[in-house]
Amino acid sequence: MSAISVQALSKTFSGNAKALKEISLTIEEGEMVALIGASGSGKSTLIRHVAGLVSGDRSSGEIRVHGNLIQRSGRIPRKVRQHRRHIGVVFQQFNLIGRLSVLTNVLMGVLGTAPAFRTIFGIFTKSEKRSALQALERVGIESHADKRADKLSGGQQQRAAIARTIVQGARVILADEPIASLDPASSRKVMDNLSRVNRDDNVTVLVSLHQVDYAIQYCPRTIAMRDGQIVFDGASDKLTPAFLQELYGAESVKLTNEEKQRETFAEAEVKPVNTPETPHGLPVGAQAKTVTPETQFVQ
Numbered sequence: 230m231s232a233i234s235v236q237a238l239s240k241t242f243s244g245n246a247k248a249l250k251e252i253s254l255t256i257e258e259g260e261m262v263a264l265i266g267a268s269g270s271g272k273s274t275l276i277r278h279v280a281g282l283v284s285g286d287r288s289s290g291e292i293r294v295h296g297n298l299i300q301r302s303g304r305i306p307r308k309v310r311q312h313r314r315h316i317g318v319v320f321q322q323f324n325l326i327g328r329l330s331v332l333t334n335v336l337m338g339v340l341g342t343a344p345a346f347r348t349i350f351g352i353f354t355k356s357e358k359r360s361a362l363q364a365l366e367r368v369g370i371e372s373h374a375d376k377r378a379d380k381l382s383g384g385q386q387q388r389a390a391i392a393r394t395i396v397q398g399a400r401v402i403l404a405d406e407p408i409a410s411l412d413p414a415s416s417r418k419v420m421d422n423l424s425r426v427n428r429d430d431n432v433t434v435l436v437s438l439h440q441v442d443y444a445i446q447y448c449p450r451t452i453a454m455r456d457g458q459i460v461f462d463g464a465s466d467k468l469t470p471a472f473l474q475e476l477y478g479a480e481s482v483k484l485t486n487e488e489k490q491r492e493t494f495a496e497a498e499v500k501p502v503n504t505p506e507t508p509h510g511l512p513v514g515a516q517a518k519t520v521t522p523e524t525q526f527v528q
């Protein structure tokens with residue numbers, strides 16, 4: 230049985246052109262797959278549909294995660310809550326509740342398995358706390374357990390979000406641009422953690438990335454999207470410079486000042502990933518777009 234199966238998924242937002250056009254894909258258990266594509270190509274929309282947060286068009290087929298129906302013909306069944314338990318979601322931002330401790334945020338992973346009153350009042354068992362601490366240890370931030378979540382750096386917050394998926398017991402992690410606003414050193418730590426959970430726990434990971442170099446380094450398989458369609462699905466090392474230039478077009482050279490500064494800073498601090506100079510026609514570690522709050526979905 231596949232970990233993720235998407236059949237003929239289409240999505241039309243009101244007043245907009247189709248964001249997804251008859252997308253079909255299958256991801257097997259234990260795979261780590263990158264989702265790439267220019268801004269607006271449909272990556273976030275696809276991830277949110279797989280997570281069961283958004284429903285597709287009526288004309289759509291179905292989405293299953295580990296055989297469980299997430300949606301069919303644009304309808305999300307009520308039972309989806311049960312199935313979402315096994316799906317960990319990591320977003321670019323807003324992953325944690327800032328005023329709560331890091332440990333409590335990670336303990337939120339037991340939501341769905343513990344009785345509602347316990348999670349509402351923040352009553353967790355010793356063994357739940359122990360497993361949350363162990364998860365924090367696995368992602369290397371156990372010393373921050375008692376801090377307010379909003380006191381952590383962006384990269385540490387992402388690692389806490391990964392720890393939460395571990396506590397949740399997620400069999401699939403959907404990560405939507407988890408490193409888009411991080412410097413290369415933090416990005417690498419987040420990707421290392423995702424990769425470790427994938428390798429050690431056989432958790433399937435689908436991660437959308439703007440940094441093609443990270444996709445190639447961390448994900449054996451890449452799915453590339455353009456205008457709501459899959460235009461490449463295969464081994465990441467088969468991506469060619471010509472294809473990537475075409476995929477990103479002018480975006481590949483459109484770096485903001487902030488990104489340029491981050492790159493300059495990063496070069497001084499750490500060696501970039503895949504050191505060969507722009508092997509895929511993109512600046513090393515560069516983001517192929519500018520992320521703005523407007524590009525985020527409202528949950």
Ligand SMILES: Nc1ncnc2c1ncn2[C@@H]1O[C@H](COP(=O)(O)OP(=O)(O)OP(=O)(O)O)[C@@H](O)[C@H]1O
Pocket residue numbers: 242243245248266267268269270271272273274275518524526
């Ligand atoms: N809630 C929404 N309402 C209307 N249109 C939307 C909505 N969400 C996304 N879209 C549109 O759907 C298309 C795909 O957007 P999506 O955010 O999935 O792309 P993306 O590849 O994730 O881009 P980015 O990398 O900028 O996040 C875009 O044209 C976008 O404007």
